[in-house]
Amino acid sequence: MNKTAIKFTIIAMVLVLIQAVVLDNVCLFNVAVPILFIYVIFKLPMTIGINSLLTISFLLGLTIDVFSNSYGMNSLCCTVAAMSRNGIFHLYMPRVDSMPDSVPSMRTMGRYTYLKYLSTMTLIYCTLIFAIEALTFFNVWLIIARIVASTALSLLLMLAVDSLTTRTNEKRL
Template sequence: MSKTAITLIILFLILIPAQAVFFNNLVLFNVAVPLVFIYLIITLPITLNDSLSLTIGFLTGLAIDILSDTPGVNALASTILTFVRKPVFHLYVSSDIDLADQRPLPRTMGTAAFLKYAGTMTAIYCAMVFAIEAFQIFNLELFLLRVACSSVFTFVIIYAIACLTSPGREKRL
């Protein structure tokens, strides 16, 4: 089993319970929800097989749904996020040749590119989750506030995790 696969399994086993037990209760001002588990999806290797990526994305969302009693909400959003991962990545990085089997991290793709990539992915995910929940209760002001605050809060934590877990010399693409 490759080092990347082991890292992803460890991340899954840590991030999912952490999201359920800790981050779900770390809601600021009742609007900013840190959806930190998407770090797993954001840092999936870009060259990973599409079907396998989608399966990992779906299972990650499903696990969160089971633990958070949000049936289908995170499973749907995670699957779509995994699907748009490559197009978003290529918005900021022109070629993935140098990234073979590597995870998109500040160390591998450069801090600036990672910030843009992670920021976009986080905003997309938060918008999707709160849009899906808005099918049940819709309040435009609250929706926009939640998307904005949760995106910023999640992004800050994700960047902190990325810096802490993958220190090393930065490579610019």
């Protein structure tokens, strides 16, 4: 295994452990649920094959499903987020050849573009997970509040992790 694979494996194990042990028990104001493990899917190199990406995403979601008793909801949402990742990335970065590194980051994409990419991907995941969890649109405003609050909280946590995992020669928040 190369250095990048080892790095992402360690980050994935740590984030899954944090999600399963700590963040699954946190719900701010009965609305915002922090979702941090999806950061791994968004940060995987863009050069990874679609089959590998979908397999990694599905297994990551399945691991969270096992810990949180959510019966495949996270697996489905992770797989859909992984499917939409390349399209969303190319929406914000039409010229991939200008990227010096294949891993999405503030250094390679720019601060504003990276923030748009992360927030869009997080919004897709949160919309899917809360729509599936509700299984009805009886209380639409509560679902929308949960989606927006969870997206914002998760985005803040992902930016904090991103700031901690960047190298010293990269820009930090």
